[in-house]
Amino acid sequence: MTTAINRRRILTGLGALAAPALILGGYHVLSDTQRRKAFLRSGEWLSQRSHALIGEDALAREFQPADISANFRVNGSSRPETEDWVRHAASGFATWQLGVSGRVQTPRGFSLTELQAMPARTQITRHDCVEGWSAIGQWTGVPLGQILDRVGLLPDARYIVFHCADEIMGWRYYESIDLAHAYHAQTILAYGMNGGALPEGHGAPIRLRVERQLGYKQAKFVMAIEAVSDLAAIGEGRGGFWEDASEYEWYAGI
Numbered sequence: 057m058t059t060a061i062n063r064r065r066i067l068t069g070l071g072a073l074a075a076p077a078l079i080l081g082g083y084h085v086l087s088d089t090q091r092r093k094a095f096l097r098s099g100e101w102l103s104q105r106s107h108a109l110i111g112e113d114a115l116a117r118e119f120q121p122a123d124i125s126a127n128f129r130v131n132g133s134s135r136p137e138t139e140d141w142v143r144h145a146a147s148g149f150a151t152w153q154l155g156v157s158g159r160v161q162t163p164r165g166f167s168l169t170e171l172q173a174m175p176a177r178t179q180i181t182r183h184d185c186v187e188g189w190s191a192i193g194q195w196t197g198v199p200l201g202q203i204l205d206r207v208g209l210l211p212d213a214r215y216i217v218f219h220c221a222d223e224i225m226g227w228r229y230y231e232s233i234d235l236a237h238a239y240h241a242q243t244i245l246a247y248g249m250n251g252g253a254l255p256e257g258h259g260a261p262i263r264l265r266v267e268r269q270l271g272y273k274q275a276k277f278v279m280a281i282e283a284v285s286d287l288a289a290i291g292e293g294r295g296g297f298w299e300d301a302s303e304y305e306w307y308a309g310i
């Protein structure tokens with residue numbers, strides 16, 4: 057994907073954000089939008105790493121335990137059929153490792169036990185699927201930023217790609233986010249849900265929670281993550297399974 061196409065897609069996404077912001081009339085939302093616009097016009101955003109400048113550090117709303125949905129739907133893939141995942145699932149992911157590669161100083165794997173031993177974050181948030189349903193769940197996991205800091209991003213890293221275990225119609229599910237979202241406080245690789253282990257259908261052994269984005273960005277069954285400088289060589293180059301397969305926007309901010 058060329059930078060120009062990427063810019064168009066991000067701008068389209070931001071355009072969609074502006075309308076609800078105006079309707080809500082929240083002054084901080086409006087000023088965020090204004091700041092985004094000025095920032096985009098300046099052209100600086102192409103190289104800008106600071107999420108604070110584009111307002112990406114704002115937290116998604118968090119809820120109380122009493123708000124947790126009794127039924128959180130399993131949507132999309134519910135059980136990968138790829139050989140690797142099936143084998144690891146059979147042994148409770150005991151020897152599974154999350155691979156971390158790409159534009160990093162030290163590519164390496166992390167076992168589930170290692171991930172669980174790292175400082176964790178628990179959050180109760182609302183998941184919004186574009187198909188028109190929402191559910192509130194509690195997620196526990198390791199902040200993605202901690203993993204990225206352990207491997208050390210190279211200066212040209214701009215996106216984090218999540219490679220999943222499942223295939224839909226013969227295509228591997230994958231997703232990607234920029235570094236501002238990767239380092240957002242509520243962006244975690246979750247291994248727990250509603251106080252227990254992450255249920256198989258919700259993405260065992262780990263799934264991404266990137267709480268300022270829509271449902272399809274919440275990659276389940278994550279087997280590996282890859283830091284890249286450009287999304288062009290991944291899948292069909294639009295940054296995710298649904299982005300490649302349909303008109304879903306790469307920037308799915310909510």
Ligand SMILES: Nc1nc2c(c(=O)[nH]1)N[C@H]1C(S)=C(S)[C@@H](COP(=O)(O)O)O[C@H]1N2
Pocket residue numbers: 128129130131132133184185186220221222229230257258259271272273274275276277
């Ligand atoms: N690997 C993978 N991740 C995925 C999907 C999928 O089919 N495969 N579906 C996406 C969509 S559209 C939604 S709404 C959520 C559903 O997550 P849930 O099953 O925990 O409700 O996962 C997202 N992540």
Ligand SMILES: [Mo]
Pocket residue numbers: 131184185186187271272
């Ligand atoms: Mo979805």
